[in-house]
Amino acid sequence: MLEHYDAVATLADIPGLHARATPEHTALIADGRHVSYAALEERSNRVANALIAEGLPRQSRVAMLGTDSESAYELLLGCAKAGMVMLSINWRLEEREIAYIVQDSEAELLFITPEVAPMVESFLPSCPRLKRIIVLDGSSERYPVYPAWRDAHSEQHVAGRVDKDQAVVQVYTSGTSGRPKGVVLSHGCFLDVIREVVRSGDELIHWRNGDITLLALPTFHVGGLWFGVHGLVNGATNVIMKAFTGAAALELIEKYTITKVAFVPAMIRFMLSEPGSRTANLSSVDQLVYGGSPMPRPLLERAQGLFKCRFTQNYGLSETTNMAVFLPSAEHLDPANPRLKSAGRPLRGVSVRILGPDGSSLPPGQVGEIAFKTAGHMLEYWKLPEETRKTLVDGWLHTGDAGYVDEDGFVYVTDRIKDLIISAGENIYPAELERILVQHEELADVAVIGIPDDRWGELPIAIVVRRPGSTVTKADVMAFARKHLASFKMLRTVEFVDVLPRNPSGKVLKRVLREPYWAGREKRVN
Incomplete structure (x- = not known):
C-alpha cells in the first residue's frame, strides 16, 4: 500500500505508523501470544532505550541466537530505533560456525533461547567483546531474562536521528564454501526499491487490509526477514513459526486463515508429503511467493493443486536484500509456458547485465555472470574490503550466478559460476542437468x-538419492538422462547415496561431494 511506504523512511518508523492508525490491531502472533501494533511500538521503544542504557555506541552489533518469536521483531525494531545493527544467527549451524560469527561480528550483546545456552557457554571465552548475554524465553539463574531487561526502561520514543543509509541488519551468508560473510544492509536496502515498485503499480505482493501472513522463513534468512518487514509495513498480522515443519505450517494456515505465504521449494515438498495436506483447508491463501532455488515443474504443478492461489517467484540474494527479479502470477497460469524456467524480470529500478569473462556485456541468449544495479544492494561485506570491491564494481553487484537474459528481458539463472563444468572446452551447468534429473519419478x-578427467578436463556425474522403496538402477538413470541431454552434456556416471550433504539453509554442499574426486590435486579445476 503506497501510503504506508510513503510514511516510512526507515524500519524505525514502522510500528509507530500503525500504532497511531490502528493501535489494537494484532501485529504479531507467536505460540498463541498476540502483540498489537501499540504494544510493538511500546516494546521496541523499551528495547531501544535498554540498548542505549547498556552504553553501546551507535552501529554496535546486537546478535540473536535461537528460534524465532515476537522478541526477534522487537529486537529488530529496537535496534533500528537505537541506530544499532541486528544480526540473527542460524541456530542450526555447528558450534564452531556460530562462535566464528559471534567473534567476527564483534557483537556486544547476545540474546539467546535457553536450549542454546550450554553451547554458548563453551565458546564464551573466545568472544571478549561480548558484554552481556540475555535469555529471551523462560528463566535463567545465570543470565538476565529478556522481559525484565526490556521493561526496566522507558516506553517513550527514542530521541535521535535514524538515517536510511545507516546499517540496520547484518545477515551471514550460508557458507557453502569457505567462511560465512557478513552482508551489511541499510534501512534503505529494505524499503527504497519496493517503494518505487509499489508507486509504479507493478505487480509484487498484493497487500490488502486484513492480510495475515505466515512467517515460515526464519529471521536469519534474508527472505524471512524481508517478508516479515514488509508484512509489518503493510499493517498485516504476522504469524511467526518458531521452527518450520510441514505439518505445523498446514495447521497454522488453517487455524489463522493465512492469506500470504512465502516458501522455498523444499518447504513445499515437506508440506506435500504430509498426510494432512489432503484434508487441510488452505482456501484463505491468496498469494504464494517462492524463491531461494528453482521450482521443478512437477513440484510447481503439485503445489498449485494444493494452494489454489496466485503463485509468484522472486530471485535475489542476501547481497540484494532478497528481491531483484520477479515472475508475476500471470506467467504461472500455463504449465507449458517456457518462461516458467526463468526467474522473471528485474524489478522497476533494478538493472541487469550479463557479463563475459572480460567484464563486457553479453547479448541476449548468451550465458555469463549476472550483475545487478539496484538501490537494494548491500553496503559491504563486514570487515572484508577486498571481497566487497570484487562484488561491488562501479555500482554493479556481481552475483556469482551464471545465467542469461532473453529478448524480452526475462532472466534465466543457470548455475553458480563456481559450479561451472568445462568439458572439452564446452560449458556445462550442473543446475540444467539437475532440473532434468529431478523429474525422474524415482529420484528423491x-x-x-x-x-577430473585426463582426456576431457572434467566430466559431469550425478549423485542421487532414491525415493523410498525404489529399485531404480544406474542404467535407468543414464537412459533417462540420455533422452534429454545433448551428447556433450551427458553424464559420465551415476552414484547413489542415502542423503546429500546440506548446510543448515538447505543448500547442497558440493565441495563435500567433490572432495573425494579432487583430493590431492593442487587446483579444483582441470
Whole structure:
C-alpha cells in the first residue's frame, strides 16, 4: 500500500505508523501470544532505550541466537530505533560456525533461547567483546531474562536521528564454501526499491487490509526477514513459526486463515508429503511467493493443486536484500509456458547485465555472470574490503550466478559460476542437468558435480538419492538422462547415496561431494 511506504523512511518508523492508525490491531502472533501494533511500538521503544542504557555506541552489533518469536521483531525494531545493527544467527549451524560469527561480528550483546545456552557457554571465552548475554524465553539463574531487561526502561520514543543509509541488519551468508560473510544492509536496502515498485503499480505482493501472513522463513534468512518487514509495513498480522515443519505450517494456515505465504521449494515438498495436506483447508491463501532455488515443474504443478492461489517467484540474494527479479502470477497460469524456467524480470529500478569473462556485456541468449544495479544492494561485506570491491564494481553487484537474459528481458539463472563444468572446452551447468534429473519419478534428490578427467578436463556425474522403496538402477538413470541431454552434456556416471550433504539453509554442499574426486590435486579445476 503506497501510503504506508510513503510514511516510512526507515524500519524505525514502522510500528509507530500503525500504532497511531490502528493501535489494537494484532501485529504479531507467536505460540498463541498476540502483540498489537501499540504494544510493538511500546516494546521496541523499551528495547531501544535498554540498548542505549547498556552504553553501546551507535552501529554496535546486537546478535540473536535461537528460534524465532515476537522478541526477534522487537529486537529488530529496537535496534533500528537505537541506530544499532541486528544480526540473527542460524541456530542450526555447528558450534564452531556460530562462535566464528559471534567473534567476527564483534557483537556486544547476545540474546539467546535457553536450549542454546550450554553451547554458548563453551565458546564464551573466545568472544571478549561480548558484554552481556540475555535469555529471551523462560528463566535463567545465570543470565538476565529478556522481559525484565526490556521493561526496566522507558516506553517513550527514542530521541535521535535514524538515517536510511545507516546499517540496520547484518545477515551471514550460508557458507557453502569457505567462511560465512557478513552482508551489511541499510534501512534503505529494505524499503527504497519496493517503494518505487509499489508507486509504479507493478505487480509484487498484493497487500490488502486484513492480510495475515505466515512467517515460515526464519529471521536469519534474508527472505524471512524481508517478508516479515514488509508484512509489518503493510499493517498485516504476522504469524511467526518458531521452527518450520510441514505439518505445523498446514495447521497454522488453517487455524489463522493465512492469506500470504512465502516458501522455498523444499518447504513445499515437506508440506506435500504430509498426510494432512489432503484434508487441510488452505482456501484463505491468496498469494504464494517462492524463491531461494528453482521450482521443478512437477513440484510447481503439485503445489498449485494444493494452494489454489496466485503463485509468484522472486530471485535475489542476501547481497540484494532478497528481491531483484520477479515472475508475476500471470506467467504461472500455463504449465507449458517456457518462461516458467526463468526467474522473471528485474524489478522497476533494478538493472541487469550479463557479463563475459572480460567484464563486457553479453547479448541476449548468451550465458555469463549476472550483475545487478539496484538501490537494494548491500553496503559491504563486514570487515572484508577486498571481497566487497570484487562484488561491488562501479555500482554493479556481481552475483556469482551464471545465467542469461532473453529478448524480452526475462532472466534465466543457470548455475553458480563456481559450479561451472568445462568439458572439452564446452560449458556445462550442473543446475540444467539437475532440473532434468529431478523429474525422474524415482529420484528423491539430485546433485551434479564435475570430476577430473585426463582426456576431457572434467566430466559431469550425478549423485542421487532414491525415493523410498525404489529399485531404480544406474542404467535407468543414464537412459533417462540420455533422452534429454545433448551428447556433450551427458553424464559420465551415476552414484547413489542415502542423503546429500546440506548446510543448515538447505543448500547442497558440493565441495563435500567433490572432495573425494579432487583430493590431492593442487587446483579444483582441470
